[in-house]
Amino acid sequence: MSNGFLEAVKKRRSYYGISKQSPLSDDQIVSLIQDAVKYTPASFNSQSARALVLLGQQHDQLWDLTKETLRKIVPAEHFGATEGKMDAFKSGYGTVLFFEDNAVIEGLQKQFADYAENFPKWSLQSSGMVQYVVWTLLESEGFGASLQHYNPLIDDQVKSKWGVPASWQLIAQLPFGKPTSEPGDKEFQPIEERVKVHK
Structure with missing residues (x-):
């Protein structure tokens, strides 16, 4: 069985060593x-x-902002490792920040009241798919990436800095x-313990 999508899925990993070089144009x-x-x-x-x-200096500013936010809450004796992580993320070319628009979710809750409690869950499922698709596509084009979660600390x-609408909820970076x-x-x-089949 030959399937380019499956190969991309298999090759997607978390890359923590990344540089400011890019195999694609902006x-x-x-x-x-x-x-x-x-x-x-x-x-x-x-x-x-x-x-x-966020690309270029905007990307750098995100990780500087995150580092200074964490500096206020991480004990000084442990901050060295945190600073190293922030600098590693900053050494990359760009960052994608993923959000869900709560205004859309609330509108659906009103429109379909019987399913109201499910829409926030379904929203997170959708967000996870978007994150995975972007991550896999970037890596299939020669990038390395890793998914991070510094929300809600930096929300x-x-x-404020990038003029993000108030209804957008930050999910991942x-x-x-x-x-x-x-x-x-x-x-x-063992995959047999994770996938059960009945014929």
């Missing part, structure tokens, strides 16, 4: 992310996924760049 990066957001499915076709793409600052090192081997649990 316009190509933006187009890829736009397509991922546009074509990834969502419950009730809600299209609640939102993304903020207010991100909204994906720093990316050309890989400078390969991830280690990944161990897998």
Whole structure:
């Protein structure tokens, strides 16, 4: 069985060693992310996924902002490791910030009251798919990336600095760049314990 999508799925990993080099132009990066957001499915076709793409100095400023936020809450004796992580993310080419638009979700809750409690859950499922599609597509084009979660610590600052609408809820951050090192081997649990089949 030959399947390019499956190969991309198998090759996607978390890359923590990334550089400011890019195998794509900025316009190509933006187009890829736009397509991922546009074509990834969502419950009730809600299209609640939102993304903020930060490149160049804007990307650097995000990780400087995050580092200074963490400096206020991480004990000084442990901050060295935290600072190293922030500098590693900053060494990349760009970051995609993933959001869900709560205004869309609340509108669906009012429109379909019988399903109201499910829409926030379905929203997160949709967001996870968008994150995975963007991550896999970037890596299939020669980037390395890793998914990070510094929300809600940086939410207010991100909204203020980049003019993000109040209804957008920050879900995750994906720093990316050309890989400078390969991830280690990944161990897998026996697949028979995770996938059951009845015929």
